[in-house]
Amino acid sequence: MPFIIAIDGPAASGKGTIARALADHYGFHHLDTGLLYRATGAKGGDPVEAARTLVPDDLRRNDLRSADAGQAASRIAAIPEVRAALVDFQHRFAAQEPGAVLDGRDIGTVICPDAQVKLYVVASNEVRARRRAEELGADPAEMLAQLHERDRRDRERDTAPLRPADDATIIDTSHISVDEAITAAIAIVDRVR
Ligand code: C5P
Numbered sequence: 772m773p774f775i776i777a778i779d780g781p782a783a784s785g786k787g788t789i790a791r792a793l794a795d796h797y798g799f800h801h802l803d804t805g806l807l808y809r810a811t812g813a814k815g816g817d818p819v820e821a822a823r824t825l826v827p828d829d830l831r832r833n834d835l836r837s838a839d840a841g842q843a844a845s846r847i848a849a850i851p852e853v854r855a856a857l858v859d860f861q862h863r864f865a866a867q868e869p870g871a872v873l874d875g876r877d878i879g880t881v882i883c884p885d886a887q888v889k890l891y892v893v894a895s896n897e898v899r900a901r902r903r904a905e906e907l908g909a910d911p912a913e914m915l916a917q918l919h920e921r922d923r924r925d926r927e928r929d930t931a932p933l934r935p936a937d938d939a940t941i942i943d944t945s946h947i948s949v950d951e952a953i954t955a956a957i958a959i960v961d962r963v964r
Pocket residue numbers: 782783804805806808809841844845846848874875876877878921925
């Protein structure tokens with residue numbers, strides 16, 4: 772049976788960095804599930820149809836990392852039919868040997884509730900806004916406002932809202948280095964492997 776690591780958390784918490792590092796360390800496949808929602812939003816038109824007809828090439832568009840694409844993603848991500856259309860792709864990805872790391876908002880709660888390891892990565896609002904501003908070359912205050920809006924939408928939606936699974940381990944990256952966060956995550960995985 773493949774080993775699954777589910778990583779959830781709000782925007783710019785550091786979950787993507789930890790996910791990539793864990794996948795590298797263990798030789799697992801990695802899926803940034805936010806890309807599925809970003810690509811669906813970026814396609815335009817009817818979002819349910821866009822999600823149903825999503826192909827791997829859609830995930831390679833280079834405008835998907837922008838703040839606008841993130842906002843559009845969080846709007847269409849609240850539509851239950853959009854989420855349903857993306858479930859199969861994620862399940863197939865998670866079934867790959869020898870294992871997979873998936874990061875997003877609902878991996879531990881909805882997509883892979885039986886994952887062997889569940890991490891929930893958080894960081895203070897100020898730290899997240901600063902990181903995102905540095906990444907995108909934007910203004911931290913504006914980033915903070917956008918993150919707030921996106922997190923609120925992600926937490927308050929009825930379908931698959933952002934929240935830690937009951938059995939998730941919380942990692943707070945506010946006051947630790949990237950290396951420390953990765954070391955902590957590896958230690959958690961090694962305990963169950
Ligand atoms: O992780 P990222 O910031 O790229 O995600 C963009 C948006 O996609 C999130 O704000 C959220 O609304 C949505 N998303 C989701 N479920 C996931 C991953 C992302 O609803 N598993």
